Amino acid sequence: MPEYYQTRALVKKTKDAKFGEGTIKRGVTGPDQIEVDIKFCGICHTDVHLANDEISMLLPAVYPIVPGHEMAGIVTKVGENVKNFKVGDRVGMGCIVEACLKCSQCKFGDEQLCQTGYTHTYSAPIQYGQLATDTGVTFGGYSEKISIHEHFAVKIPDSYPMEAAGPIFCSGITMFSPLKRCGATAGGQRVGIIGIGGLGQMGIRLAKAMNCEVTAISTSPNKEAKAREIGADHFVVSTDPDAMKKAAKSLDIILDTAAVDHQAIDYFPLLDANGQLVLIGVTIEPHSIPAGALMFNRQSLSGSLIGSMLETQEVIDFCAKHQIIPDTKLVTGDQVEDVYQALRSKNDSIIRYVLDIEKTFK
Template identity: 45%
Template sequence: MKTVGYAAFSDDAHMKPYHFERRDLRANDVAIEILYCGVCHSDLHTVNGDWGPQPYPLIPGHEIVGVVTAIGDDVKNYKVGQNVAVGCMVDSCQECDQCHNHEEQFCRNGMTPTYGAPDRISGETTQGGYSKHIVVREEFVLNVPEGMDLAKTAPILCAGITTFSPLRTWGVKQGTRVGVIGLGGLGHMAVKLAAAMGAEVTAISRSNKKEAEAKAMGAKGILVSTDEDAMKAAANSFDLIIDTAPVKHDVGQYAPLLDIDGTIVIVGQVGPMEELMTPPLVMGRRRVAGSLIGGIKETQEVIDFCAEHDIYPDCEMIKMDEINGAFETLAKGDLAHRFVIDMASLSAE
């Protein structure tokens, strides 16, 4: 299938049009015309080579919503014309204990990311959602419930599942005291999702300038992390803290905020940490953990949960040729919303 996307050709993150071919449908494949694709901070990190050398030319994008245009002979769960979604991975071995446990992101043989990785069968580099079309194995395609706002659904495929998974894993329910560090693309979704689960949510930020926005999302307020007196007064006041900060920071300063057996879950930063002092952990049986997206079953669960509770990311729609400006904005800081590309703006010529 001949198609077109926007690709990085080197580690300067400058994106430009790239004509290429998607593979022919295998028996278990679904062909999708992409309608919207969210812009994740990890797209910028990847094409910049921040996480290692990349197989350029590379088309990023793993927050994909579209419509089915064709199906392979063995596909049973999708039909032409159906609204569907694709997230951060497009394959796994399907045979190991983690795959059988619906945790394909932890596949023992390595899951296949939506872009920048070898296809498990052909070896060709997977290309992501900044393009007009994509072909994906049926097991990694997700259903979009009827009536959802397709333009705002795309970021749920990464920002949504990345924050939903630890909330579910650590058993957030009515009355759970949840702190959310950062109110960017991940953080604002964590607040909305935790509040919908019935949690008592507090945003944790370096200032209170976003307090009105935090309350509108469902938080009871903001704890200002630079206010020493406020931080001391908040000791032992959280059962769970979701840490969405995308840069190196002092995780240890938040440990005293946890109650006994509380957990800080890191979902934002990928890289070295500041030196961690152990006394707050040892003296309260507190934990620092990490979490990586979620499995396909859980990703469908968050889509359905958002549909049920009318939860959407805060989005700013852009055209495909505005992606370089969006990347420049992302590089300057963590936005309190997600850019979403309207793929109708990308000419097929």
């Protein structure tokens, strides 16, 4: 029988309940684990959907639910086998808390592609015993403490503000990983970003810091000022046929973050030969791609989901080096319902809401 300790958390007991302060039980810190006092946890748009069981086709909500996959905290205890962390280290934890660590993908360092599936940070059945809760389902970062296998934590550089780190472990890694895979980290690529919401804004900043030429692509012309302010060199209104024609064959890479139904084929004319379009936004309607459209210009279509642990360390180091710091607004637990309401009504705010854990449980 594993032993547990109690820690306070913001708990939503049922789909219709509101968040309230409660306690949860986590497995005591094991030999491969670090114990972390969580200081800040970003409130992600995914939290809003998952806490209300609106994305059950991807991950069903399991109640009681404690969301949060954008954590930053301080190590307070290390297990006897822990090699990379010591007490007092500033650490971050994101969307993955477990993977088999034995399959070829895990061994290669792509835990997010684990052949038997990684375990999401909350609302997911624990599969590999690398962490524990009394319910057997993961609890996220809206809580005071977590004990986690050291493999799934990264170091937050001293120069980086801890309250802003959380979003890097979600939207940051989600954009960094495909940029790296497509060769943008070497610079000099022409990168297009479709959708200028939270993901898109992060993508523009990262690609610009990689010395790429960045084109922001949006259906709404009123996003132009914001896109240029954060580094976009060009702006294309995708509903304007003339603007699309003018931008023909001007891009090497397109990261498509649009989360409303659309057809990726409409954007392929913007790609030069050998261009790649990566799907990052989850949509319902299937994309229809004629073979010839890809064959004639040797173009490709792929998808990407978060990124590996190594890349997660790379992206926080990269953001520290280039001072890419999300604009954050600190909130406390009693404001969570209001924040969810705000995120529901508008998903393109440049502000990331972050839970101040210490203040919440004072």
